[in-house]
């Protein structure tokens with residue numbers, strides 16, 4: 001009988017290659033992890049101060065510095081946070097996957113507001129080895145009488161721990177960059193990686209190019225040196241209360257974050273604390289023309305730390321046409337995407353965002369109808385795409401869907417059907433190309449009939465969708481089924497010769513023996529003739545074209 005309980009042991013020889021290869025797909029993630037650790041260290045110190053376990057000296061300017069030294073092949077991340085003692089290094093750094101952040105939160109669970117601490121898994125620090133051959137930690141703890149400690153490791157399983165050199169509270173991480181990370185030894189890629197991940201982190205981040213500083217010193221120019229500017233905005237707009245944000249602030253934020261100098265049409269400020277924490281701003285961009293790439297950009301943040309762009313698993317696909325930021329500290333973002341896809345919590349977030357967007361649109365329709373109409377040409381592809389992709393969204397917005405008529409007015413389907421009941425027999429006539437179909441439009445206008453314009457590429461799938469959802473709505477292109485009110489009663493016998501001649505002609509011309517032609521006479525019309533192709537035949541043709549079959 002074998003009967004034994006025990007704990008599995010993880011050997012770092014095994015886990016290092018796994019971390020390096022699999023944990024993070026992007027090399028540049030080390031920037032995010034180390035700078036967020038630095039910010040965490042500052043947040044923790046501030047919490048200790050609030051809880052009365054430490055007093056932050058006056059005039060403390062909390063900051064993180066990133067120093068690049070191309071000559072020495074090093075990158076340093078320096079903070080003035082709480083630092084570590086030798087024991088803490090042993091516990092938090094040497095024990096891989098023992099997260100100090102978790103430990104800290106557990107220890108101060110009720111007193112500290114845990115939302116603001118970024119770390120979770122206790123693996124972030126080791127992302128340093130994706131770019132560095134050797135990593136050094138030089139740190140001095142906030143604890144009274146602490147001695148500085150230095151830890152060094154070359155990515156193997158051995159480390160050294162000795163007395164350090166720091167004289168001020170905080171931590172310096174030094175990366176001795178190896179071959180795998182050499183792209184980061186230049187100012188531009190390193191700086192733009194910091195900007196990518198850290199633009200909204202909560203403490204000032206400064207970039208220092210040490211080699212440049214040296215050259216400056218050598219040439220000894222006594223120019224007025226400008227006050228160095230942090231790379232980040234520590235108070236992102238989305239964290240402010242919507243009532244405290246001005247229109248100009250929203251616009252400026254949009255310009256800066258999305259580099260889009262066309263003003264957004266309007267925006268939605270998401271601000272939710274319960275049952276989950278979610279903040280963000282979604283902008284409806286102005287689309288210049290139909291051919292412009294409609295793809296927007298939604299940046300996902302976790303506690304002010306940029307995580308990814310356009311995560312389909314969290315944000316409903318149709319919302320990716322918008323531009324915006326979403327900050328959700330509760331999202332388990334280091335786990336795989338397939339997990340996110342199936343996670344109930346993630347679905348709730350996604351539903352919440354969808355609902356907010358629908359609410360905003362219906363609100364605009366009701367309270368600012370004029371603006372709504374003004375925006376419609378820009379937003380309708382988005383609203384239609386959303387309706388196609390998400391039934392819940394469709395049911396919320398279906399009553400505010402409007403259509404531009406050939407008279408330039410905007411009208412809902414319901415009103416259109418009601419207004420044109422007599423002449424149209426409940427059909428909704430539409431135009432796909434105002435120029436090509438101009439003679440039909442003319443004909444309609446002469447007869448005081450109306451049609452709506454559906455000329456966007458989303459419109460074909462969209463009307464099929466509406467037909468499948470709303471039983472009493474049937475669409476017909478303006479050049480397909482003619483309304484009865486345009487037809488003149490005529491004798492079939494009289495039209496027979498014309499029918500036969502035309503049928504033969506078209507059968508030959510189109511090489512189709514089964515083609516059927518029907519001739520009808522119209523009233524009120526000053527055209528010699530016009531061709532009409534039934535709605536079904538045309539849709540069939542379009543379908544087969546789409547799927548690459550030969551024409552009918």
Ligand code: ADP
Nearest residue numbers: 037041092099100101119120121122123124125
């Ligand atoms: P996590 O951040 O998820 O806890 P990390 O691997 O990023 O995991 O870091 C492990 C632990 O090491 C942290 O929780 C923290 O206790 C400690 N640590 C890392 N960097 C610093 C730093 N700059 N200052 C103080 N402590 C740090």
Ligand code: MG
Nearest residue numbers: 037119124125
């Ligand atoms: Mg971390």
